[in-house]
Amino acid sequence: MESVIYGRESDEPAGERAEIAGFLEVLDRAGHIAQRVPLRNFPVRIGRAYDNDVILDDPYVSPAHLRMNRVGDRLVVEDLDSVNGLYRDRERRRVPRVELASGTELRVGHTRLRFRERSFTVTPPLVDLSARSPLLLLEKPLILALIYLLTLGWLALSNFLDSVEPLDPKRLVAELVPPVLGILVWSGIWAFASRLLTHRLNFLIHCGIACLGGLALSLTSVCLSYLAFAFNIDSLEELAQILVSTLLTGTVLYAHLRFCSPAPPRRLTATASILAVLACGLMLLETQVDRSDFSATPDYPTTLKPPAFQWTPSKSVGEFFTQAEALRDQTEAMSESEP
Amino acid sequence: MIQWLLAGGGLLFAAFVVAAPAGETERVFANYENNVVQIRILDQESGSKSSIGSGFLAGSQGQVITNFHVVAELVHHPDQYRAEFLFENGESGALSLLDIDVVHDLALLKMAGSPAHYLTVSARQPAKGERLFSLGNPHDLGLTIVEGTYNGHLEKSLYEKIHFTGSINPGMSGGPTIDRDGAVVGVNVATAGNQLSFLVPASYVIRLLTQPHAEGEAADFEDLIRDQLLANQQQYLEKLLAQPFATLTMDHFKVPGRLANFLNCWGDTQKREDTLYERVFQSCSSSDDIFLSDEQSSGIIRYSHELYTSEGLGALRFFGFLERNFQVERLRLRSDEDMVGNYVCDADFVENKGLRSKVVFCLRAYKNFTGLYDATLMAAVFHGDGQLLQTNLALAGVSYENAVRFPRAYLEAIQWNP
Numbered sequence: 101m102e103s104v105i106y107g108r109e110s111d112e113p114a115g116e117r118a119e120i121a122g123f124l125e126v127l128d129r130a131g132h133i134a135q136r137v138p139l140r141n142f143p144v145r146i147g148r149a150y151d152n153d154v155i156l157d158d159p160y161v162s163p164a165h166l167r168m169n170r171v172g173d174r175l176v177v178e179d180l181d182s183v184n185g186l187y188r189d190r191e192r193r194r195v196p197r198v199e200l201a202s203g204t205e206l207r208v209g210h211t212r213l214r215f216r217e218r219s220f221t222v223t224p225p226l227v228d229l230s231a232r233s234p235l236l237l238l239e240k241p242l243i244l245a246l247i248y249l250l251t252l253g254w255l256a257l258s259n260f261l262d263s264v265e266p267l268d269p270k271r272l273v274a275e276l277v278p279p280v281l282g283i284l285v286w287s288g289i290w291a292f293a294s295r296l297l298t299h300r301l302n303f304l305i306h307c308g309i310a311c312l313g314g315l316a317l318s319l320t321s322v323c324l325s326y327l328a329f330a331f332n333i334d335s336l337e338e339l340a341q342i343l344v345s346t347l348l349t350g351t352v353l354y355a356h357l358r359f360c361s362p363a364p365p366r367r368l369t370a371t372a373s374i375l376a377v378l379a380c381g382l383m384l385l386e387t388q389v390d391r392s393d394f395s396a397t398p399d400y401p402t403t404l405k406p407p408a409f410q411w412t413p414s415k416s417v418g419e420f421f422t423q424a425e426a427l428r429d430q431t432e433a434m435s436e437s438e439p
Numbered sequence: 440m441i442q443w444l445l446a447g448g449g450l451l452f453a454a455f456v457v458a459a460p461a462g463e464t465e466r467v468f469a470n471y472e473n474n475v476v477q478i479r480i481l482d483q484e485s486g487s488k489s490s491i492g493s494g495f496l497a498g499s500q501g502q503v504i505t506n507f508h509v510v511a512e513l514v515h516h517p518d519q520y521r522a523e524f525l526f527e528n529g530e531s532g533a534l535s536l537l538d539i540d541v542v543h544d545l546a547l548l549k550m551a552g553s554p555a556h557y558l559t560v561s562a563r564q565p566a567k568g569e570r571l572f573s574l575g576n577p578h579d580l581g582l583t584i585v586e587g588t589y590n591g592h593l594e595k596s597l598y599e600k601i602h603f604t605g606s607i608n609p610g611m612s613g614g615p616t617i618d619r620d621g622a623v624v625g626v627n628v629a630t631a632g633n634q635l636s637f638l639v640p641a642s643y644v645i646r647l648l649t650q651p652h653a654e655g656e657a658a659d660f661e662d663l664i665r666d667q668l669l670a671n672q673q674q675y676l677e678k679l680l681a682q683p684f685a686t687l688t689m690d691h692f693k694v695p696g697r698l699a700n701f702l703n704c705w706g707d708t709q710k711r712e713d714t715l716y717e718r719v720f721q722s723c724s725s726s727d728d729i730f731l732s733d734e735q736s737s738g739i740i741r742y743s744h745e746l747y748t749s750e751g752l753g754a755l756r757f758f759g760f761l762e763r764n765f766q767v768e769r770l771r772l773r774s775d776e777d778m779v780g781n782y783v784c785d786a787d788f789v790e791n792k793g794l795r796s797k798v799v800f801c802l803r804a805y806k807n808f809t810g811l812y813d814a815t816l817m818a819a820v821f822h823g824d825g826q827l828l829q830t831n832l833a834l835a836g837v838s839y840e841n842a843v844r845f846p847r848a849y850l851e852a853i854q855w856n857p
Binding site for chain 2: 430
């Protein structure tokens with residue numbers, strides 16, 4: 101934010117400069133500093149007119165509203181018979197004069213002013229995590245291009261693996277269109293949000309995030325499916341998919357938010373986590389509701405991979421059916437729990 | 440497919456008439472029509488008809504014979520329904536349930552008092568081609584007589600039936616089919632359309648009439664049904680398991696073939712020009728089942744084999760395709776939510792005689808018939824990266840012992856024939 105500093109010091113030769121006695125800060129509605137004026141030569145006149153030392157652009161402020169003066173070693177402001185008067189801090193009573201201490205707040209018209217002494221101790225600096233964030237890699241064109249290529253390659257490969265027809269390049273390209281359109285629309289929405297909140301589109305970056313997210317979701321889902329087959333844990337696969345996709349969705353949301361909101365990372369993390377956990381909860385709820393409903397067919401997800409991926413020993417037919425004994429009790433529970 | 444003759448089922452009229460000596464049909468109808476009743480299952484509260492069928496007087500103590508499927512709702516919900524007979528002349532009264540033969544789809548009911556006349560039931564086997572007369576009340580249109588011919592017993596059926604060539608229609612279920620002397624030869628039960636009709640042989644009616652039955656209100660028919668179903672499945676599965684499975688060969692795989700003559704089998708080879716795999720298909724199924732309710736049948740055995748051979752697909756693409764195919768949802772058996780619970784499944788890798796497979800076994804229990812289960816088995820039998828045998832088996836209404844024993848024998852029968 102650019103702040104214009106109005107003060108007499110700029111007109112004076114450097115040698116005659118008085119020492120700065122403190123700063124007058126003009127605050128905006130959110131409490132952020134809109135102007136900061138060093139206080140050097142007294143008296144300082146404050147008002148809306150252009151002949152003031154500090155000009156306030158507020159229609160409720162009088163042309164000459166306040167005067168600040170040194171009284172002994174203190175600074176005092178007094179009301180110059182303004183229309184709307186002078187108020188101290190959050191008090192509701194109009195006052196003719198206020199003795200300033202560091203941090204004293206004043207209200208004139210609709211404007212908030214704050215006095216700070218030079219000796220004011222500022223808070224320790226925040227550690228800038230964003231400078232170290234791997235997300236900044238997304239700003240490098242080469243890396244973005246690599247991500248796009250990888251995504252297109254993966255899409256083409258998985259389409260190819262899902263087909264049982266001889267390879268047809270024309271169809272392979274045609275099948276890329278819907279997912280690519282999806283990514284573009286998704287990124288477009290985020291870019292629009294970025295433009296609104298940070299005045300930058302960041303469209304290519306949002307595309308990169310969407311591609312990376314899609315890649316990660318797709319790859320982990322394939323890996324989980326192979327793991328489920330390898331160790332015969334098909335029944336756990338669904339839960340694992342939900343948990344992993346929650347984690348990845350949260351990460352993707354966080355990355356999108358980082359490039360479209362100036363809010364601090366901690367708040368973005370919280371937002372992304374809440375959204376992802378909410379989505380995860382809904383997915384879990386849905387599977388539970390499905391399970392308790394009556395189904396005419398068995399509801400059991402099964403994976404099937406080439407036999408080389410079986411990493412757990414086989415049972416004999418006898419062992420398998422002995423182990424199936426447990427089903428008997430489960431069916432009893434299933435048919436008794438319902439009216 | 441065979442269709443039950445409940446009123447409200449499909450309309451299957453045929454315009455075929457068997458020539459009969461002049462006046463004979465009129466005589467048969469006139470002599471015996473007063474032994475046939477319409478049977479109505481009425482809602483206790485509203486008194487409106489829930490289903491209708493036919494029945495006939497079969498004894499001096501007011502015994503009435505009909506199909507089990509006509510009175511099934513009364514059996515399952517005795518508090519909600521009651522049964523009533525209605526003669527063609529308008530005379531009506533209450534019926535109480537006396538006994539059931541659920542396997543052969545028969546029910547024995549009783550009306551108050553002793554009727555002056557009733558039909559005799561004959562164990563005599565008619566000659567093929569002999570003229571028979573079927574009586575009943577099709578679609579609630581009034582008492583009807585249908586002429587037809589006896590065409591022997593069904594050979595490929597698990598549940599013995601007479602093949603009757605004549606148009607029996609919904610609503611005639613439970614009505615008698617008689618010879619020219621008025622002796623009951625069979626009970627109308629089902630049709631496959633176009634004059635292809637089926638009767639329950641009279642021998643089962645005689646057994647039902649003469650066997651001792653638990654009389655009175657207290658008789659628990661659900662337990663009776665369960666015992667009959669258990670005995671029936673034990674009998675036919677025991678027979679199947681007593682001898683080594685008949686096998687057939689699919690490439691190098693030996694798989695269970697037509698295990699008994701009551702099973703209907705068919706097969707096919709599919710090879711589409713634009714796909715890089717071949718599918719050989721074999722399937723067997725019992726052609727008949729036991730009616731339990733409109734949504735649930737029992738006493739079914741069904742299995743199929745699919746041999747997939749890759750033609751240059753590569754292992755990842757081939758198994759990607761096979762995985763989409765390998766879904767237990769395919770093993771559909773008709774289900775009545777009131778009768779069965781949900782399936783529970785177990786999956787594992789199984790090795791048998793050098794063949795490795797991934798097996799999914801699912802089980803669901805009947806709610807009212809304790810000790811009865813539906814079982815499904817699905818297995819993917821591996822042979823390298825270029826071939827896979829997928830086999831599916833479904834059994835409806837079996838004991839737990841058989842639900843495990845039969846799939847086990849089935850799985851063990853699958854072998855590699857180098």
